Amino acid sequence: MEATPALTGGPMTDEVLKRIFASDQDMYPAPLTLDQLRSWVTGCPDLSRCFCLTERTENDGHLAGTIMVLPIVGRFWHALLQGKLTEADIDATTMFPSGNGGEEEVGLHVFHVERFDDSLSGFTRVALSAVKETARSKGWTIAGCSALTATPGGWRSFEKLGFVKTGYEEIWIVRDEIVTLVTTFPGEDNNKDGQAKSGVIGKARMVVRFSKG
Template identity: 45%
Template sequence: MSQSIPLVHGPMTEDVLHDIFASDQDMYPAPLTYPQLQGWTQACPELSVCFYPPQAPTQPDGGSDARSKPAGASIVLPLMESYWRDLLVGKIRETDINASKMLCSEGGAEHSVGLHVFHVERYDDRVKGFAKSSLEHAVVAAQSKGWNILGCSGGLQRFCTQWQRDLESRADKTFASAALTATPEGRRSFEKLGFRATGYQEIWVEVDAEIQLRTVTPGQDREEVLTSIKADSIKGEAAMSVRYTKKEPEDSQMP
């Protein structure tokens, strides 16, 4: 039975980061490298964390530490405003994110940032509301830096058709984000948090035994982009979504 249990957070561990990287590579054929992922988490470690139950149940052998068994993990990237707005509409892609150039690490109200949810995953299926609580943690951590937070984004409809059935049958429901939300439950979780599509999509297709990327930008017709592509050739998809901190004028919401 799902239950609401308080969680404490700790630093991202190497083991968890390796698992996140392996999961991302399996699910979505994007050219992300492990050093690049490490650089993201090191740029602002307050936003790349593991979550744990506050206390471990007592074990008969006296072993087992709760902190060795995270209940979930999240990686959120604090992008400087211009790069974040470009990411929303596909002018840059996730794999273009350069930690030293594009991520904000210094505090101060002079910095305007967008929080991009790269990965959110719940390992303990007894925990409910993890997507919401992990995002709230990221926002609070960002606020503590004094930043002007423009909003949050993520690939909230991201899934891989080839593996979706296996994922849906897993006991540990996955809320993986660009946010890698691979399951319908994951997508609904973020939709309930007020995220909406920006119109940018990435579609990975197999052509002549090679995986190729097709992109749909705001205003483009998806069917035109996929002309001559068979449905069973589509191996993965991601749709960018956003939730603004403040309501923005219609003509400025999608830069």
């Protein structure tokens, strides 16, 4: 396996955040706003990072990629895994852990991860590892990591890292020029996109990797 070059992390910038928002809306019409994304970053800036190749950081600021992870209090995170809570419902003021420290159970939800430099391999693994290390340093009990994958490439990346489907899926369908969300919950028929045929404009599946021990 090809080694991933050394990366240096830095804060999320508003320019990159706008890029994330535009990309997310293009492939998946979820009811999110840019201000909501900003509130997530403000709620825990340490877990939303931009990365540069270390050898180039001092030269041109070339961005290698970015990751945006939401630390969600355990009971809300488990609800998210099952589709009882959606990404659009996540409120940093009430669902992120308090700043009081302590061994609070927290689930890390990857809202967005993107490699800007196509020459890099293993970016998702390295970026997620860096964010998890930061989360552990806060004294939280990490229950696991999750992601709502909206592309085949995204699903494959997380599958390689040991993530599995929870059974919750979101399917966006156009019917009579109206966009409708169809959801599949764990244990239900997961062929609703097939039933919708050509009307599907976006599909995402929830995946998770629970912490060991």
